[in-house]
Amino acid sequence: xxxxxxxxxxxxxxxxLRLSCAxxxxxxxxxxxxxxRQAPGKEREGVSCIGASGGIxxxxxxxxxxxxxxxxxxxxxxxxxxxxxxxxDTAVYYCAARWNICAIRAQGLFDYxxxxxxxxxxx
Numbered sequence: 227x228x229x230x231x232x233x234x235x236x237x238x239x240x241x242x243l244r245l246s247c248a249x250x251x252x253x254x255x256x257x258x259x260x261x262x263r264q265a266p267g268k269e270r271e272g273v274s275c276i277g278a279s280g281g282i283x284x285x286x287x288x289x290x291x292x293x294x295x296x297x298x299x300x301x302x303x304x305x306x307x308x309x310x311x312x313x314x315d316t317a318v319y320y321c322a323a324r325w326n327i328c329a330i331r332a333q334g335l336f337d338y339x340x341x342x343x344x345x346x347x348x349x
Contacts, residue, residue, distance in 0.1 A: 227251040227338045229321050234343030237311055245306040245343060247321030252338075254297070258328045259304040260336055261295065263317035263345075273319070274306060275328035284330045289315075311347045318342040 233245040247259060260275040274295040275284045283295050294307040304321060322336035329335040 227323070229323060229338055229340035231319060231321050231340045231343040234319060234345045236346045236348065238349050239312060239347055241311050241347070242307070242309045243311065243345060245308065245319055245321075245345075247304040247306075247340060249302045249304070249323065252323070254302050254304075255299050256326060257323045258326055259297065260322050260324070260328060260330055261306045261319060262322060262333060263315075263319045265314075265317040270320070270333060272330035272333065275330040276304060277328050278326045282328060284328050286330070308345070313347045316345060316347050318344050
């Protein structure tokens with residue numbers, strides 16, 4: 227089972243990025259996918275999650291209204307569209323998978339993790 231993040235980079239405040247989480251080795255249809263991030267010197271935190279059906283999405287308060295999570299099971303990929311980026315969004319972003327149901331506040335319940343992609347928001 228493999229998850230590979232991409233789409234990170236350097237962007238100015240107010241800019242946008244779209245992260246991708248490409249999955250392989252399992253049937254994405256049955257898994258919830260979460261996005262997490264870890265800033266330097268801080269603990270990893272949950273950002274967003276989308277349930278297996280795609281009908282349920284969760285967001286951290288800090289990104290609500292700016293980030294949008296979506297999934298394309300036919301492409302085995304989950305996306306995180308990030309708009310109105312702020313310097314405090316700077317972090318390594320990880321995607322992770324668990325069976326069926328989101329658990330954005332319980333990282334330990336996610337079974338499979340990617341290696342992360344760096345997002346830097348700076349002028």
